[in-house]
Amino acid sequence: MRRRTFLKKSCGSAALFAAVPSALRSGEEKASTLAIETVLKKLCEINDRRITCLLAAQVDKPGERWDGGVVDGYALANAHSTKAFIVALASAYACRFSKYHLSLDLEKPMERAIDCLLNVQHADGTIDLHSTNFHSTPDTAFIVNDLGPVHRVLKRLNRTGLAASITGMEQFIARTGKCLAVGGIHTPNHRWVVCSALARVNSLFPSRQYVDRIDEWLSEGVDQDPDGQFTERSVSIYSPTCDDAFLTMGRLLNRPQLYDVVRKNLDMTLYYIQPGGEVLTDASGRQDSTRSGYVNGYYFAYRYFAVRDNNPVYAAVCQLIEQRMPEKITRFLPPLMEDPVFERPLPGPARIPDNYFKHFAHSGLFRIRRGDIDISVIEGNPTFLVYRRREAVMQSMRLHAAFFGSRGQFISETTSVDGRSITLKRPVTHGYYQPFPEEKRSGHGDWDKMPRAHRRMSEIQTLKYRVTVTERNGKVSVDIEITGTGHVPVSLEMSFRAGGELSGVQPDEHGEDCFFLESGTGRYRAGGGVITFGPGRTDHKWAQMRGMLPKRQGLSVYITGFTPFNHSLELS
Secondary structure, three states: OOOOOOOHHHOOOOOOOOOOOHHHHOHHHHHHHHHHHHHHHHHHHHHHHHHHHHHHHEOOOOOOOOOOOEEOOOOOEEHHHHHHHHHHHHHHHHOOOOOOOOOHHHHHHHHHHHHHHHHHOOOOOOEEEOOOEEEEHHHHHHHHHHHHHHHHHHHHHOOHHHHHHHHHHHHHHHHHHHHHOOOOOOOHHHHHHHHHHHHHHHHHOOOHHHHHHHHHHHOOOOOEOOOOOEOOOOOOOHHHHHHHHHHHHHHHOOOHHHHHHHHHHHHHHOOOEOHHHEEOOOOOOOHHHHOOEEHHHHHHHHHHHHHHOOOHHHHHHHHHHHHHOHHHOHHHHHHHHHOHHHHOOOOOOOOOOOEEEEEEOOOOEEEEEEOOEEEEEEOOOOOOEEEEEOOEEEEEEEEEEOOOHHHHEOOOOEEEEEOOEEEEEEEEEEEEEOOOOHHHOOOOOOHHHOOHHHOOEEEEEEEEEEEEEEEEOOEEEEEEEEEEOOOOEEEEEEEEOOOOEEEOOEEOOOOOOEEEOOOOOEEEEEOOEEEEEEOOOEOOOOOOOOOOOOOOOOEEEEEEEEOOEEEEEEEO
């Protein structure tokens, strides 16, 4: 592998990774800057390990549409895999801590990948998200937001071998202006992703049209509630996406008022962080609602404002991410290289909040933390309780009654709080339909043309759910009461994350990884964490009822009974 050694004269001192940072000139600042260098070395080491495999994965079919592109795990060549290839190679090439720094062997592969993006870009400036969206303005914007820092970092190097790549990126970005200035979106966060991309395009090719389009989207108003959360409540995916978008707009458009949107969300997110760096995702309105998510997506924003605002709590989050999950933040190398603000040292870290009882009323979420114990009570969600102690995670507690199919799934409608007690309630009413009103009958017999809304309901049945969750120094009591129609089967489900061990429970012969807590106390152990739960109760052996939501992946424990149902259990 041919490569060039690092040369101080290769570019101006403003480029943090291609020249010696100015902070190194001061002995007083050297220690802090070296701490930053340690992180960057680690990220480069991780990124470098991917380069050989990435180079081998590049499509080599001269004359074909995807020549120079990269395939995904399903052997589908696509723009996003190709973009990720460019980001990884550019990070290695530009970063002076990489063994590929200024490597000639990366220049042609980058150029070919950029040529591929140009080749698959549509005449309207868009690209396709091959899994679902075609001629997609928002997916084009995501690519622009990732390529923008790459372009600036590589151009700053002023390397002859990058000339074609720089020109190709500029051509690609210029073309995207056509769609970004007029194209539509699907989801709330797409507006801000498009605006951020427009700010990128405008920084290279200034146009009033781009700024006007940004202002048109912004005039709808920022979808941030008083808690600091965005509409989609997607804590591990789209909230950090929005933060990065508003941060980019603030920087490139010189609109510092947009920084307050980011700070507000970052302040709230401090209370979503769980032991080990996960974030509570169960209240999300997007695809991360049933997946484990981590705080790494916020790294760039937390680091930017930790430095800019001298915020030691934000610095603590950066430190957590750097120590626990550095492999998840290599994609931030180009943005970190782009902005000279990162030459400044982080403030000394403080402590991430870990002892609180917080109610985010607009998000429908209670967050409780007592050191290693992390508790969430969620309103309007089938998962009404999440409880974890270190690595031991009860990822969901759900309640169902075999009452007119899916109507029996408990999803709270009202909430009240009394001290440390949170009470969730829901009444459910249903019955049977009478003949279609005589005056509306036509005799055609078509059921679909005789809507139920016009039929009178009789034999009406009602269930009233009341669930009270009380926290005391990390211990949680759950008091459940279901009244109304009698003799209805009930199933309480506690779902524990896969990988741990259960004791004190009996297997359910009807379901894999399903167990009953017939009496007494059960235990779940994972890593250094243990959760105890009980007492148990098993009045029947029907765990997965008709109409109940599908069992979550992991180990599920059930407590069963009949209405009227009254049961109290404790988690500790």
